[in-house]
Amino acid sequence: MELTQMKPGEKGLITDISKINPLIQNRLLDLGIKEGERICYKYALPFGGPCMLEACGQCIGIRRKEAKCIRVEKC
Template sequence: MFLENVGLIFDLNFFISLIFSAASFFKVSGERSIMVTLGELKTGEKGKVTAFNQSGNAYRRKLLAMGLTPGTQFTVSRVAPLGDPIQLEVRGFKLSVRRDEAATVEVSRL
């Protein structure tokens, strides 16, 4: 009888710890950021590169070489009056990209 109760207590403790770990997982993963393109960000906004569109293969290699790799955080420093080009601060330097290049980069707002 005593051993059966001990087993039941351990099972309940395991179940409770499982519930709390699942709740903390969903709390962290539930914080979603909105996915937009780089061209949609305004001056002063921060973002993180998540992916490149398939249509942007011509620009992809150039942007990767300039340091705009997936996972890189950046800040939009300036946007020209007509919206082209966009100046970013990436990895400690200023990078200007054209509006059509920026439309191929998918980012999440920070």
């Protein structure tokens, strides 16, 4: 499933980030967003705003465009 399909408070495991632009993918890797990482989906801001998630003990905002390319598996 896509990251944007998760409901607030759900936890998941990132399974694929290969469809994201390589420059953005490197930035996400620097922030700890990588395949096999456990995340908690916090919420999505209204009017097409970013998606907030928690990974590696920090909250991160990701544009919906990139969030739709991240594949996750519910835990």
